Amino acid sequence: MADCLFCSIIAGEIPSKKVYEDEWVYAFEDISPVAPHHVLLIPKEHIASVNEITAENSAAVAKIYEAAGKIAQQLGIAQEGYRIVTNCGEKAGQTVFHLHFHLIAGRDLQWPPG
Ligand code: AMP
Numbered sequence: 437m438a439d440c441l442f443c444s445i446i447a448g449e450i451p452s453k454k455v456y457e458d459e460w461v462y463a464f465e466d467i468s469p470v471a472p473h474h475v476l477l478i479p480k481e482h483i484a485s486v487n488e489i490t491a492e493n494s495a496a497v498a499k500i501y502e503a504a505g506k507i508a509q510q511l512g513i514a515q516e517g518y519r520i521v522t523n524c525g526e527k528a529g530q531t532v533f534h535l536h537f538h539l540i541a542g543r544d545l546q547w548p549p550g
């Protein structure tokens with residue numbers, strides 16, 4: 437999609453530090469990490485937010501969670517634990533309107549989140 441930062445990253449027009457890629461999913465390091473490990477997992481298809489998930493495109497979400505488990509193994513954090521977070525909409529702090537899942541690990545994570 438034109439003017440979408442994460443679509444441009446998938447297309448290779450904007451550089452990123454790739455962590456994982458398959459037919460459905462692209463994952464890369466967050467540019468402003470909030471923890472020692474902070475990876476963003478995104479569907480290759482443009483979906484603006486959780487509000488736009490439908491019966492037609494929801495398979496991508498399952499693929500993202502499959503990929504998350506593989507990435508956790510790859511990073512060596514599967515056993516110690518990690519968090520997957522999606523912000524939806526302005527009040528939740530969503531700033532990029534291409535669906536993404538933050539995978540965060542490497543420190544003690546607080547609950548509830550701020
Ligand atoms: P959110 O605020 O939930 O929409 O998350 C957007 C995330 O994208 C933030 O954690 C940003 O640090 C991250 N981000 C923004 N631009 C880039 C970029 N060019 N490469 C990697 N991560 C980015």
Ligand code: ZN
Nearest residue numbers: 440443482534
């Ligand atoms: Zn996009």
